[in-house]
Amino acid sequence: MSKKQLIMETALDLFAKQGFEATSVQQITDRCGISKGAFYLSFKSKDELILALIDYFMMQVTSDIDYIVRVTKDEELLYQFYFSIYQTFHNHSQFAKVILKEPSLTLNKELILKLNYYDKLIGNTILMMIERLYGEAVKETKYDLLYSIKGFMSAYSQLFIYYNIPIDLNMLVESLVEKTNLLAKHTTVPFVSKEMNDIFQFKQPMNEEMKEQILEMIENKLEEMEESIEKESLVLLKGQLLEPTLSRAVVRGLLENIRNQPHCKWIAYLLRQYFE
Amino acid sequence: MSKKQLIMETALDLFAKQGFEATSVQQITDRCGISKGAFYLSFKSKDELILALIDYFMMQVTSDIDYIVRVTKDEELLYQFYFSIYQTFHNHSQFAKVILKEPSLTLNKELILKLNYYDKLIGNTILMMIERLYGEAVKETKYDLLYSIKGFMSAYSQLFIYYNIPIDLNMLVESLVEKTNLLAKHTTVPFVSKEMNDIFQFKQPMNEEMKEQILEMIENKLEEMEESIEKESLVLLKGQLLEPTLSRAVVRGLLENIRNQPHCKWIAYLLRQYFE
DNA sequence: TTGACAAATGACTAATCAGTCATTATTATA
DNA sequence: TATAATAATGACTGATTAGTCATTTGTCAA
Numbered sequence: 282m283s284k285k286q287l288i289m290e291t292a293l294d295l296f297a298k299q300g301f302e303a304t305s306v307q308q309i310t311d312r313c314g315i316s317k318g319a320f321y322l323s324f325k326s327k328d329e330l331i332l333a334l335i336d337y338f339m340m341q342v343t344s345d346i347d348y349i350v351r352v353t354k355d356e357e358l359l360y361q362f363y364f365s366i367y368q369t370f371h372n373h374s375q376f377a378k379v380i381l382k383e384p385s386l387t388l389n390k391e392l393i394l395k396l397n398y399y400d401k402l403i404g405n406t407i408l409m410m411i412e413r414l415y416g417e418a419v420k421e422t423k424y425d426l427l428y429s430i431k432g433f434m435s436a437y438s439q440l441f442i443y444y445n446i447p448i449d450l451n452m453l454v455e456s457l458v459e460k461t462n463l464l465a466k467h468t469t470v471p472f473v474s475k476e477m478n479d480i481f482q483f484k485q486p487m488n489e490e491m492k493e494q495i496l497e498m499i500e501n502k503l504e505e506m507e508e509s510i511e512k513e514s515l516v517l518l519k520g521q522l523l524e525p526t527l528s529r530a531v532v533r534g535l536l537e538n539i540r541n542q543p544h545c546k547w548i549a550y551l552l553r554q555y556f557e
Numbered sequence: 558m559s560k561k562q563l564i565m566e567t568a569l570d571l572f573a574k575q576g577f578e579a580t581s582v583q584q585i586t587d588r589c590g591i592s593k594g595a596f597y598l599s600f601k602s603k604d605e606l607i608l609a610l611i612d613y614f615m616m617q618v619t620s621d622i623d624y625i626v627r628v629t630k631d632e633e634l635l636y637q638f639y640f641s642i643y644q645t646f647h648n649h650s651q652f653a654k655v656i657l658k659e660p661s662l663t664l665n666k667e668l669i670l671k672l673n674y675y676d677k678l679i680g681n682t683i684l685m686m687i688e689r690l691y692g693e694a695v696k697e698t699k700y701d702l703l704y705s706i707k708g709f710m711s712a713y714s715q716l717f718i719y720y721n722i723p724i725d726l727n728m729l730v731e732s733l734v735e736k737t738n739l740l741a742k743h744t745t746v747p748f749v750s751k752e753m754n755d756i757f758q759f760k761q762p763m764n765e766e767m768k769e770q771i772l773e774m775i776e777n778k779l780e781e782m783e784e785s786i787e788k789e790s791l792v793l794l795k796g797q798l799l800e801p802t803l804s805r806a807v808v809r810g811l812l813e814n815i816r817n818q819p820h821c822k823w824i825a826y827l828l829r830q831y832f833e
Numbered sequence: 834t835t836g837a838c839a840a841a842t843g844a845c846t847a848a849t850c851a852g853t854c855a856t857t858a859t860t861a862t863a
Numbered sequence: 864t865a866t867a868a869t870a871a872t873g874a875c876t877g878a879t880t881a882g883t884c885a886t887t888t889g890t891c892a893a
Contacts, residue, residue, distance in 0.1 A: 432708030456748035472732035
């Protein structure tokens with residue numbers, strides 16, 4: 282494990298237990314068995330550490346959910362969606378604690394923006410799922426459905442983030458699927474309008490700047506990769522980004538190729554957004 | 558306004574903006590136009606201040622909701638319930654920010670216990686409402702309904718706590734009433750069981766110790782009250798607490814008498830719990 | 834073995850902040 | 864008005880902590 286990763290995992294544990302502000306850099310480095318100075322070789326500041334933590338986990342979560350929504354067939358989608366959400370909460374419960382408990386951290390505007398940004402991305406994915414599953418039927422109420430789903434996620438997550446109760450995940454998910462379907466099929470009174478939702482999630486359309494960012498990420502990634510199918514795929518995708526020549530099917534296949542390369546999930550997610 | 562109150566309101570603003578840890582006592586006292594020493598005449602420590610803030614607001618909220626649930630007739634109950642919740646969020650949005658953003662505050666176990674305590678009380682009130690409205694029909698699913706309602710509360714509260722969007726409160730409430738009724742009437746797959754819920758909300762039955770506490774509060778209150786119907790009512794209620802002689806109807810009336818006396822809401826709430 | 838480079842150290846600095854207390858100001862009382 | 868009692872002050876203390884940097888340790892290639 283790299284030093285950076287060691288610091289991140291150690292810090293995560295401590296933040297989950299004590300909170301961000303109450304955890305000193307000294308405490309982190311003591312626990313890691315390294316010196317304080319070594320910490321500053323990996324991170325420019327303590328703030329940079331928490332931002333890195335958020336990126337590290339939220340990228341995973343966001344791209345996982347997006348992938349599920351895109352590849353799962355309709356009949357199983359809602360089930361798989363909730364299943365993946367709660368599995369993630371379970372696998373990364375330490376991180377979930379930090380996020381759910383500490384959206385304050387008012388010191389840092391950047392942090393709030395970051396959390397907002399990922400919340401927006403996940404919201405868009407959920408909306409996409411709602412539209413696919415229920416179509417025109419929920420035209421008026423889809424934003425309410427989005428908020429209801431978010432409500433279910435937060436209310437039920439508390440149940441097993443703080444306590445280690447053995448959970449029948451299948452039962453939980455079945456229960457939420459039923460509730461979601463009920464609301465989708467019978468709700469008639471809308472409250473959240475498109476405009477209201479947009480105030481929070483004003484769309485950031487993919488633009489040239491974004492393209493540059495993706496390109497840069499790909500190039501960094503390519504440098505550290507060894508020759509392989511994955512690398513070849515990424516090279517082709519880079520070409521497609523610069524000048525679109527490949528068919529949609531080929532692109533889809535190439536994305537599938539790189540998806541399971543560690544750290545490539547996020548690039549795959551961004552490219553998927555860009556190409557559509 | 559008393560000095561204590563001035564400090565509490567000033568601190569609330571600052572905590573809502575900057576968070577608890579990031580706000581220094583100096584900052585609070587500067588804003589109040591008093592010295593740092595004066596702060597410590599009103600509060601033993603900074604921690605005591607946040608605990609006092611939580612008590613001050615949560616007592617109001619808890620007793621308000623409980624009152625609504627007890628006096629509103631079934632047909633309007635759900636509407637009035639949500640209406641009161643969101644009105645409270647709106648009126649005390651600064652406080653809501655502190656609470657919703659800062660359930661961490663990991664320094665202080667006492668604080669977490671306190672928040673848990675009020676959450677439990679409110680949960681019990683909501684459960685009482687659910688049982689009254691839907692009865693046996695939701696025997697299996699009432700705890701899920703409780704979590705769904707909590708989910709709605711938190712998801713929708715975000716909408717207008719952080720942004721000052723003009724809100725059609727009536728529409729919001731209608732929309733949540735419909736959702737709640739839908740879930741209550743059609744949910745068949747339960748997930749949260751009584752036992753699971755009890756792990757969080759293990760009942761603290763009213764006991765002798767509680768009785769002593771209420772008595773002490775009443776006596777403190779009586780000292781600062783002037784002769785009035787309210788004082789007379791409170792004296793009678795104190796008698797009833799020591800030795801029950803009055804009829805239920807009389808007790809109910811007396812409680813109604815003191816309910817609107819400032820600061821008596823909480824005593825009324827506790828007495829209501831005790832007498833039933 | 835030597836020397837050059839990089840990695841790691843931890844004592845130190847400067848800043849912050851909760852809480853104290855000797856002193857001063859204000860108010861109530863006689 | 865004089866005296867006592869109470870309220871308020873703010874400089875100070877001690878503790879903590881983010882971040883720095885001169886020094887040491889480790890690692891190679893020559």
